[in-house]
């Protein structure tokens with residue numbers, strides 16, 4: 396009996412986030428994410444339409460290893476937000492568990508769509524909760540969702556109210572007072588959690604400070620759209636399909652410079668359809684071209700006379716082979732010309748694979764003498780100022796850094812030194828504190 400934490404992913408790596416919280420004889424699983432590099436490597440070995448087996452994904456370390464968990468005791472799976480490194484493993488693992496999945500409406504919508512994409516039946520009951528609400532998940536356990544800003548709609552801090560105290564999971568977040576879409580963080584409720592027992596804290600940018608307001612990204616986009624709205628030249632923007640606020644800015648600013656905005660590809664449509672379903676933002680006025688055959692036909696109509704009429708919005712900012720921007724170049728779906736412009740509204744993810752893929756992509760664009768504009772982006776993750784503010788609000792007794800490699804979590808010790816005891820956890824190793 397007591398309270399034990401069993402980290403399953405996201406404690407020595409960025410990705411496959413999953414934490415088991417064992418409270419007496421019940422277990423709550425928080426998030427069930429993919430390690431994206433591992434997942435992409437498996438998917439590229441087969442093909443983009445074949446569903447990989449759970450065994451293939453485990454071998455590639457692309458999904459959390461649940462063999463450490465007594466799955467018969469799991470009473471709830473709770474999702475913090477709809478990024479794939481937090482919910483992407485649900486279609487592959489949830490059927491092993493006879494417990495409901497709890498999520499906000501947007502996150503639940505994306506979970507359903509991920510299952511449909513893979514033609515996987517989701518047998519678990521999907522229970523939807525408001526962003527600021529509390530609900531029972533076990534005999535003596537309540538979970539609470541608190542709205543917080545990130546880079547995807549309806550992200551929440553998860554609080555577990557247990558007989559052994561309050562555990563706060565600030566998993567992926569930033570504190571953005573100008574989020575462009577959606578409301579600001581519910582700081583009032585976070586302050587009420589003062590003196591919580593444990594705070595799990597997003598540590599991706601431990602010790603670093605920079606601008607991360609979404610309004611700043613919008614301002615950079617506007618400046619660049621005005622500068623590079625070249626007569627007779629194509630303008631392409633590549634960003635995250637899941638970043639609804641960024642896509643809203645791109646759509647509005649594209650129209651402001653007089654271009655028709657076209658969202659291209661199935662994943663763009665997937666997240667925008669979910670945003671419309673859940674009354675978050677309606678992209679009905681944008682033209683979507685979802686499927687490859689239609690995309691090819693559309694691009695064939697682009698010529699010298701009309702190439703400056705459009706703003707093309709595509710996936711592929713990391714240089715992924717199967718994403719739209721790579722297909723436009725490698726499969727010659729689009730004929731890039733000198734002084735066309737490609738804007739990367741993203742950062743390069745600092746892994747060897749992403750850095751290399753992106754460098755290859757940029758080289759191909761340079762061969763066509765395309766103007767490449769980079770880093771028109773702000774992170775969705777907390778920097779130093781957000782870490783300090785969160786620590787000030789919660790004033791936890793203990794802090795567990797998460798969502799980072801070991802060296803960053805060690806850095807978090809310095810940031811947290813004057814707040815609570817810092818505990819560095821490892822995947823597969825339990826931590827019992829009560």
Ligand SMILES: [Zn+2]
Pocket residue numbers: 476478481545567
């Ligand atoms: Zn996230």
